[in-house]
Amino acid sequence: MEPCRRVRVAKCQMLATSFFVLLLGSAMAATAALSYFGPHFAVISHVSTDRSTYEAVHHWAFFAGIVLAALLTLGAVLSTTATVRGARGLMAAAFLSFALVFCALAQAAFWRFHNPTQVEDAVLDAYDRAYDQAVRSASGTGRQELVAIQDTFWCCGKSSPLGLLGGSEADLCQGEEATRQDCLRGIQSFLRVHGNIVSTLIGLGLAFTVYAMLLSSFIWFTIHSGRYSVSQRAHSCPPQEHRVYRHIQEGSRSPRRPSKADAPKGRLSPSRRSGQLLLPRDTHPPAHGSGDATHKEKSRV
Template sequence: MEPCVRVRVAKCQMLATSLFVLLLGSAMAATAVLSYFGPHFAVISSVSTDRTTYEALHHWAFSAGIALAALLTLGAVLSAAATVRGAGGLMAAAFLSFALVFCALVQAAFWRAHSPTQVEDAVLDAYDRAYERALRSVSGSGRQELVAIQDTFRCCGKRSPLGLLEGSEAGLCQGEEAARQDCLQGIQSFLRAQGNVVSTLIGLGLAFTVYAMLLSSFIWFSIRSGRYSVSQRARSCPPQEPRVYGRIQEGSPSQRPSKADASGGRLSPSRHSGQLLLLRDTHPPTHGSGDAAVSTRM
């Protein structure tokens, strides 16, 4: 494959990768917003009145998701603009954005691998505190918070290993609510589904950022070298030769001068005849030479 063809293929791949990175950034932003303003997480935040571990993780996850989405969107826009315009500075800025996202995603993947149940434990601790307040509450405000959690997660209470509820706990789950699943299991299943979505986004982000960094670095070196044009206005791969050099090449035949031409003193085609012809063409004859030719003929 010729170098210019490789550059064009890299340009097409860079534009496609920028589109997928832009979609990935939108997905990360949507996930961060849903995790912060969604009903399941919002109802847990409402019962966490004090500065608990869940509150810290909640704000950290939202801020990290929005920051990653912004960097991905910025990198996608810069890489697309640099590919279309052939700007090396924009491509370097896009590479820097992708590198920052890659480092952040590596840290997020490391955290997910070593602390897979940290968010789950924080949410369950918040539910346990709400459950204990509901059992000790006399006014009924604590029970209203617990009922809101149970209605959101479609669960009810915490069952014993035998599957039975004690006397004080049985009053929290009556009628159709008693047939719901355990809240601990319901919350765990929901959080694990959300964790799988986050892990998928992290894996896709790592793959796309690595590929985007490779493409952006290749296109940047192509732009800086100046050997190949990455602008869409370029239609030919190799650079055109100068006109003077082309005339010199056209005026240099491969035949060697004959002995008769050499003895007669005539200028025969040689390796430097093209240059002499070019010089002869660049200096037009004067009027004096024309008059001398007319007098000779007469």
């Protein structure tokens, strides 16, 4: 593949990758906002008013998602602008943004691999505290908070290991609420679906950032070496002409020599280089006796 063609292919791939990175940043921002302001997480955060483990994980996940989304969006915008304008500095800044996102996503993937149930355990602990407070407290505030959690997750109570519930625990699930699923299972299933979405976004982010770093480094070195310019073609890649057209053009430049068939007929042959006309050749030289006959006639006169 020719150098100019490789640069054009890399340029198109960089624009397509920047578009998908921008979509990925938007998805990460939406996931972070849903994790912080969504009804399922907001109701758990409202219950755990103290500085518990869930509160720390909740705030950390939100700010990390927003920062990653901002860096992805910044990298996509910088790489697109640098690709269109051929700016070396903007491409270096885009590479730096992608590198920071890659490091952060690698750390998140490492944490997700070694602590897969940390968020789930924190949410279940918050629900257990709300459940115990509603069972032991005589006031209606604790029960209202527990009912809000159960209505949000569409569950009710939690099953006893022995299958026996006390009077206050049995009063929490009556009528239609008794047909709902166990809250521990409902919360676990919801968090696992959310965790799978987060893991998918992390995997896609790692793949796109690695590919974007490779493309941005290639385009940066191409711009730095002077072989790629947006306003004009590169010096090392001149436009190629068709072989037939080039052969005709070279043939038209070469001068035409008069052929043997044109010489006896006295044809004029124009010269293509000098623009001069070739004089016709005299094919019939005069006879030797013609000069003596003319001299005798003059002497008689």
